[in-house]
Amino acid sequence: MKANFSLNEGQKDAVRLLSGPARHIFLRGGSRSGKTLVLLRAIVIRALRCSQTKHGIFRHTLSAARATLLSESFPEMMRLCFPAVPYTLYRQDSIIRLGNGSTLLFGGLDQHDRTEKVLGHEFSTIYLNEASQISYRSRNMLLTRLSENSSLMRKEYIDANPPSMSHWLYRLFENGEEPDSGQPLENRGLYASMQINPNSNRDNIPGDYFDHLNSLPEREKARFLRGEYSSCVQGALWKIDSIQRQRSIDRESLDAIRSNMQRIIISVDPSGASGPDDYRSDEIGIVVCGIDMHKNLHVLEDCSLRETPAKWALEVLAAVRRWRADLIVAEKNFGGALVEANIRAVDSNAPLKLVSASRGKVARAEPVAALYERKKVYHHGRFQELEEQLSLFSSGGYRGVKSPDRADALVWGITELALLDPQQGKAQWIPAPLSFER
Numbered sequence: 001m002k003a004n005f006s007l008n009e010g011q012k013d014a015v016r017l018l019s020g021p022a023r024h025i026f027l028r029g030g031s032r033s034g035k036t037l038v039l040l041r042a043i044v045i046r047a048l049r050c051s052q053t054k055h056g057i058f059r060h061t062l063s064a065a066r067a068t069l070l071s072e073s074f075p076e077m078m079r080l081c082f083p084a085v086p087y088t089l090y091r092q093d094s095i096i097r098l099g100n101g102s103t104l105l106f107g108g109l110d111q112h113d114r115t116e117k118v119l120g121h122e123f124s125t126i127y128l129n130e131a132s133q134i135s136y137r138s139r140n141m142l143l144t145r146l147s148e149n150s151s152l153m154r155k156e157y158i159d160a161n162p163p164s165m166s167h168w169l170y171r172l173f174e175n176g177e178e179p180d181s182g183q184p185l186e187n188r189g190l191y192a193s194m195q196i197n198p199n200s201n202r203d204n205i206p207g208d209y210f211d212h213l214n215s216l217p218e219r220e221k222a223r224f225l226r227g228e229y230s231s232c233v234q235g236a237l238w239k240i241d242s243i244q245r246q247r248s249i250d251r252e253s254l255d256a257i258r259s260n261m262q263r264i265i266i267s268v269d270p271s272g273a274s275g276p277d278d279y280r281s282d283e284i285g286i287v288v289c290g291i292d293m294h295k296n297l298h299v300l301e302d303c304s305l306r307e308t309p310a311k312w313a314l315e316v317l318a319a320v321r322r323w324r325a326d327l328i329v330a331e332k333n334f335g336g337a338l339v340e341a342n343i344r345a346v347d348s349n350a351p352l353k354l355v356s357a358s359r360g361k362v363a364r365a366e367p368v369a370a371l372y373e374r375k376k377v378y379h380h381g382r383f384q385e386l387e388e389q390l391s392l393f394s395s396g397g398y399r400g401v402k403s404p405d406r407a408d409a410l411v412w413g414i415t416e417l418a419l420l421d422p423q424q425g426k427a428q429w430i431p432a433p434l435s436f437e438r
């Protein structure tokens with residue numbers, strides 16, 4: 001059976017790019033522009049060309065990979081492009097096996113055990129779908145698995161609706177720099193990106209979908225209709241390029257940096273998340289901040305995550321032990337008693353101070369942003385998600401779609417370390433309730 005389907009002009013340009021010498025290829029553009037189809041098609045062509053090869057296809061979560069890619073996008077692409085090619089779906093393992101023995105593994109990167117399973121594979125192709133939701137660390141981990149010994153040139157495919165200019169995708173593919181260090185890429189010619197937008201896919205999109213895209217606020221319209229990166233908001237309190245940086249922290253430098261701090265705070269911005277798959281809720285912002293003998297502030301680590309109350313409390317206490325922190329500062333507006341109970345359940349003697357958000361986000365953030373302007377704050381490395389949230393604060397409000405959980409946690413930490421008067425700044429211990437049960 002011959003496929004009664006043809007690629008649109010944008011997809012044809014993408015095929016030419018995919019066939020070239022670049023090994024790391026990023027298709028960026030608006031919503032429903034055909035990026036996913038052309039990349040899945042390219043992977044199947046590679047898999048059919050070389051038998052017994054493995055190809056990894058990933059989203060931020062396994063549930064999203066199964067619901068969108070495995071159940072919808074892949075079978076639709078096969079129906080349109082390869083109607084005569086048989087394949088077998090192993091749904092429980094999220095694997096597609098072609099007739100020549102090549103396999104396509106669909107996976108998520110949101111949990112440690114799932115990531116560990118990925119480390120047991122070697123791939124000829126890896127594909128990051130909706131990569132604006134995937135961390136640079138996870139992407140680099142996947143690159144270590146791009147190691148299958150086959151006749152195919154090993155390639156990395158990426159697609160996304162363009163995020164902000166502070167995102168690792170922009171730094172890597174558009175600026176040509178290593179996102180963590182800021183150093184120029186050594187092999188820039190191996191990286192390529194192109195824009196592909198929904199206008200070129202009009203024949204496959206309902207007309208009222210464009211009406212919806214055109215009705216979006218300008219920032220979202222630029223991203224989802226025109227496929228543009230978002231720049232810093234007007235009147236931004238933080239400018240990412242002006243943040244002072246010191247070396248990122250590893251096992252070798254942890255002790256020295258920790259001993260240089262006079263005081264270390266673990267700050268927590270709780271949410272109502274019930275677990276890692278609860279994407280209706282925000283993440284729990286967990287940020288480690290310190291102050292040195294010269295009264296300079298240091299952002300040391302971002303431990304934020306989306307987890308159950310028990311697991312995020314464990315993460316907070318692990319950070320306390322790792323950094324030998326003096327105090328946990330947690331916002332109590334979101335169920336103060338529950339926040340305390342979560343932490344006390346792990347360590348009844350944890351040094352905890354609950355704080356209340358009596359002022360708005362911008363009013364709390366402005367004094368902290370002023371410390372950045374005075375060059376009093378250093379980031380140890382780059383904190384991608386945290387810094388993107390900071391860049392969306394303006395004097396007129398927060399411009400992000402979701403709550404700035406990481407940025408809120410940072411504001412609480414810096415405020416506790418540097419902006420309270422001496423009497424307020426004293427640790428306000430909340431004693432554990434007396435109990436005879438052990």
